[in-house]
Amino acid sequence: MLTVLFADRIENWPAYEPALTTALAEAGIDAKLVLPPADPATVDYIVYSPRGPVQDFTAYTRAKAVLNLWAGVERVVGNPTLTQPLCRMVDEGLERGMVEWVTGHALRAHLNIDFFLSHQDGVWRQEGNVPPLARDRSVVVLGLGALGGACAQTLAGLGFQVTGWSRTQKTLPGVTCLSGAEGLRAALSRAEILVTVLPNTPETTDLLNTETLALLPKGAVILNPGRGNLIDDDALLAALDAGQIGHATLDVFRVEPLPPEHPYWAHPKVTVTPHIAAETRPASAARVIAENIRRFEAGEVPLHLVDRSRGY
Incomplete structure (x- = not known):
């Protein structure tokens, strides 16, 4: 026994x-x-x-x-x-939880749901607020392991233009797969919605920093259910304040629970979820x-x- x-x-x-x-x-x-x-x-x-x-x-x-x-x-x-x-x-449960969190928040960003939730004031604002179809929206997933790969393929199944990046070259149906330093720059440059599902390693620490955040299309949305160390917090806050990044939905942080005094809590362009994406x-x-x-x-x-x- x-x-x-x-x-x-x-x-x-x-x-x-x-x-x-x-x-x-x-x-x-x-x-x-x-x-x-x-x-x-x-x-x-x-x-x-x-x-x-x-x-x-x-x-x-x-x-x-x-x-x-x-x-x-x-x-x-x-x-x-x-x-x-x-x-x-x-x-399977952890994977499905991650896929559902990423899909929900990607659609939330794609459909601009937050805008309509904050404008329930009797004013009809149709003009300029009709979202594009998914096939006209570029989504990038950083990290194509079991969790990232499942997210990328689900988003591709919804019709999004999905690009995936990983340290080693991968192949996934319906996903444009890139690797290496040049591949990362190419991926970031097209990321209207960026999903980060990379592991915590010395190579991924502060992967999203002042330089790399500047590569994203202006107003890009970031979803991070991966690891808190992937993002330079000060650089992200500066990019949000400057309008380079339109919104960030963050599920993981360098210190958890996220301290009550952390500026993410009060920032109007940040959504905090308490590490629930993949339980x-x-x-x-x-x-x-x-x-x-x-x-x-x-x-x-x-x-x-x-x-x-x-x-x-």
Whole structure:
């Protein structure tokens, strides 16, 4: 029998315990779930959260893998005590949540819904306010992994002109895929709506800065459900004040929760959502965990194995 350590916050245990029990049984895995402080020498797999109680993996010499419950691994990938394989979380529920958040806010920007919500004053303002069709709107998605790729293809399915950019060249049906430094500049120059779904790595820190924000078409809209470090906050605020950026809808931040005094809260061209775009859901996440344990036990390639040299 395998021993699986649940190393997330204890308040999440009531939701995850039945989900993991069911998923492991359905995958044909004979396992028992334990909580810290279980004997590290008995643990075969660690279901991990960066907010959980386990941050030092030194004693877990028997553990075959650390299975992250979050899509982001920036809080653990550089941990010097982590010698086990690390898998990030990409599950159907998380992916659909991201797609729905991005699609909703892209359509909100495309249809200029905020304008009409703020002008419910009895004045008929049809002239100049009819939106273009989606096929006449250019949307750019930075990051074409599982989440970004799903967003790009959904937006393309709605008829938008979708360009995707990634560090390595990708191919997606209905999406113009670019890569590299010149590809990034070309992508930004056409981004009427820009969606950022990149991971947190040294290469992506402050990717949107004074120089790159200036490449966007004037009045562009930014949607960031990816990582807070992607944006230079001061540069974005300056670009919003200057009218270079028309609006920013932000779901992730360098410091979370976003401090009450942060200027994003009061800025008229910023919408803050509280990191809700892609939340891990116990039932679907448990199935990914169980499948990865099955794969490790069978000697198969695991899902979403982290490349430590790239940081994701």
